[in-house]
Amino acid sequence: MRKAIIGIMGPGSGASPTDLQNAQTLGLLIADMGWALLTGGRREGVMHFASKGAHERGGLVVGILPSDDDTHTSEYVDISVKTGMGSARNYINILTSDVVIACGMGAGTASEVALALKGGKNVILLTESDEAQRFFKGLRPDLVQIAGSPEEAIELTKKLLAVPQIFHKKM
Amino acid sequence: MRKAIIGIMGPGSGASPTDLQNAQTLGLLIADMGWALLTGGRREGVMHFASKGAHERGGLVVGILPSDDDTHTSEYVDISVKTGMGSARNYINILTSDVVIACGMGAGTASEVALALKGGKNVILLTESDEAQRFFKGLRPDLVQIAGSPEEAIELTKKLLAVPQIFHKKM
Amino acid sequence: MRKAIIGIMGPGSGASPTDLQNAQTLGLLIADMGWALLTGGRREGVMHFASKGAHERGGLVVGILPSDDDTHTSEYVDISVKTGMGSARNYINILTSDVVIACGMGAGTASEVALALKGGKNVILLTESDEAQRFFKGLRPDLVQIAGSPEEAIELTKKLLAVPQIFHKKM
Amino acid sequence: MRKAIIGIMGPGSGASPTDLQNAQTLGLLIADMGWALLTGGRREGVMHFASKGAHERGGLVVGILPSDDDTHTSEYVDISVKTGMGSARNYINILTSDVVIACGMGAGTASEVALALKGGKNVILLTESDEAQRFFKGLRPDLVQIAGSPEEAIELTKKLLAVPQIFHKKM
Numbered sequence: 001m002r003k004a005i006i007g008i009m010g011p012g013s014g015a016s017p018t019d020l021q022n023a024q025t026l027g028l029l030i031a032d033m034g035w036a037l038l039t040g041g042r043r044e045g046v047m048h049f050a051s052k053g054a055h056e057r058g059g060l061v062v063g064i065l066p067s068d069d070d071t072h073t074s075e076y077v078d079i080s081v082k083t084g085m086g087s088a089r090n091y092i093n094i095l096t097s098d099v100v101i102a103c104g105m106g107a108g109t110a111s112e113v114a115l116a117l118k119g120g121k122n123v124i125l126l127t128e129s130d131e132a133q134r135f136f137k138g139l140r141p142d143l144v145q146i147a148g149s150p151e152e153a154i155e156l157t158k159k160l161l162a163v164p165q166i167f168h169k170k171m
Numbered sequence: 172m173r174k175a176i177i178g179i180m181g182p183g184s185g186a187s188p189t190d191l192q193n194a195q196t197l198g199l200l201i202a203d204m205g206w207a208l209l210t211g212g213r214r215e216g217v218m219h220f221a222s223k224g225a226h227e228r229g230g231l232v233v234g235i236l237p238s239d240d241d242t243h244t245s246e247y248v249d250i251s252v253k254t255g256m257g258s259a260r261n262y263i264n265i266l267t268s269d270v271v272i273a274c275g276m277g278a279g280t281a282s283e284v285a286l287a288l289k290g291g292k293n294v295i296l297l298t299e300s301d302e303a304q305r306f307f308k309g310l311r312p313d314l315v316q317i318a319g320s321p322e323e324a325i326e327l328t329k330k331l332l333a334v335p336q337i338f339h340k341k342m
Numbered sequence: 343m344r345k346a347i348i349g350i351m352g353p354g355s356g357a358s359p360t361d362l363q364n365a366q367t368l369g370l371l372i373a374d375m376g377w378a379l380l381t382g383g384r385r386e387g388v389m390h391f392a393s394k395g396a397h398e399r400g401g402l403v404v405g406i407l408p409s410d411d412d413t414h415t416s417e418y419v420d421i422s423v424k425t426g427m428g429s430a431r432n433y434i435n436i437l438t439s440d441v442v443i444a445c446g447m448g449a450g451t452a453s454e455v456a457l458a459l460k461g462g463k464n465v466i467l468l469t470e471s472d473e474a475q476r477f478f479k480g481l482r483p484d485l486v487q488i489a490g491s492p493e494e495a496i497e498l499t500k501k502l503l504a505v506p507q508i509f510h511k512k513m
Numbered sequence: 514m515r516k517a518i519i520g521i522m523g524p525g526s527g528a529s530p531t532d533l534q535n536a537q538t539l540g541l542l543i544a545d546m547g548w549a550l551l552t553g554g555r556r557e558g559v560m561h562f563a564s565k566g567a568h569e570r571g572g573l574v575v576g577i578l579p580s581d582d583d584t585h586t587s588e589y590v591d592i593s594v595k596t597g598m599g600s601a602r603n604y605i606n607i608l609t610s611d612v613v614i615a616c617g618m619g620a621g622t623a624s625e626v627a628l629a630l631k632g633g634k635n636v637i638l639l640t641e642s643d644e645a646q647r648f649f650k651g652l653r654p655d656l657v658q659i660a661g662s663p664e665e666a667i668e669l670t671k672k673l674l675a676v677p678q679i680f681h682k683k684m
Contacts, residue, residue: 114453282627
């Protein structure tokens, strides 16, 4: 039976303390809702702290790894999907997530937000970066929502899950 | 905490009745062992029946889909990973599976067995095809094992899981 | 003998008349320099007009298609690489281009710029979007350069090609 | 203007002297026909010798690399497409080649033949392996042709190119 999968995207080494705290809170709230958590799988930054949060509440954590082994996989990942594709796996993160939450911002996160918007998928931004908000809102005002806190991001996620989303293939 | 993931590869529309029965038995035995099952995710053939078997015993089923949506996803898949990569996702199946069991044989299955051998990964063949056994045994006698039944495949899997495998990157 | 490959990334259906004109000029200047042109390969927008420009000057055009057939391939593409991976091919565009020029801006283009920056690769922006310039300059001021015209973009490209670039794998 | 692309697939380090000689002859015959040559791009085995043959006759060589850089790229490759996807790039080799010739046999080559057959694409086998011929002929007798020499492989290629092929998406 298909589980709802919520993807948390965010920086690895460049994450701020606020990003890490938000990530952990998002992880535990997602577990509490009974949703599966999807991250980029590595033992670093937002991926790692979101996984930790979900794990501590008994949630299921799916990590989509860029690598072809588990050398850098977070110990809080339950299902380690090894793609061996590097950053091309960012597209799988987006396709697989029913809702995408960007927690913090960096080049990798920006690529994931952009790939989601390209496919017509909703994205929730939880980031302190005004430039990111302005840029992505400008690209697709209909698809980008701004959250001020992890709790607000979860409220927005609930609403998005209630409406079946269609991923528009635009090549 | 990383779950062991056992991949069942096998034909979709071309599966024989024996293949389907073997797939379902493999699925339930994998669930009974507490391992996660990985399949190609579609509602057809070996993928579908292995997923059904695991589901009926409360196992966790990970489907790695070739498509970018769930139109053809088996209802027994819990975690639907949408890759949008077509048959290139066969490589992810191999990288992600701790042990690979080929149940039946077809062109797609053959590609998965070959990709596993290319990377130095053990493969268990549960197939009636003599040509397949001879061909793959000839390619890598050290990595290919022949099982005569689902039960025997599971016994071989247990032994392989006991020895940490290394995926040898050979480009 | 490895040819230098210059990638022109830009919107398909959302390209402005200025984007299309810039793309065509970039294509012909790239051909005049003896470089190969890389685009996303489709018969639309910046991809198509850059290919047209290069073709008219006898340049070699490599198209990296998201699809697995040539239904939507530009007639100006000489080498049609069919990936069947959808937007995951954007990463191949970046890895394969010695220098990346973003001509115009859209969600797909943004993903390509972001993937390039993630890997530590230089990007030249030729776009009227202030938000894009500010956002990407803010992400990686060391890697993003702004060009005011196709001619300026080519001058910057020459300088970048003169210094061997290293693609930094950051997973 | 789309060039016809002929893919030569074959072992790297495991290639026999006959395989290497056949590869080089295939490369030069392909160049003489005015077709582009596609290989896996590395400086080893069948890939390298086919590229060498084509290069010596002034042919265009496209290398689809598994890596994300050119450390192991053959010096006879003109267009180096860096995928960063490991063996998942084998699928791109197949999708991009108008005709696939397997020269020799190994695990990687077997995966490419199997992926081609999975998609309904014609394959020409130029290999001394009886097991390979029997196995692949058994899988898809309608799609597999056996060549006894490079010259015969080229004759078969001409016939296949004369009939427009359709790649059947079978997920």
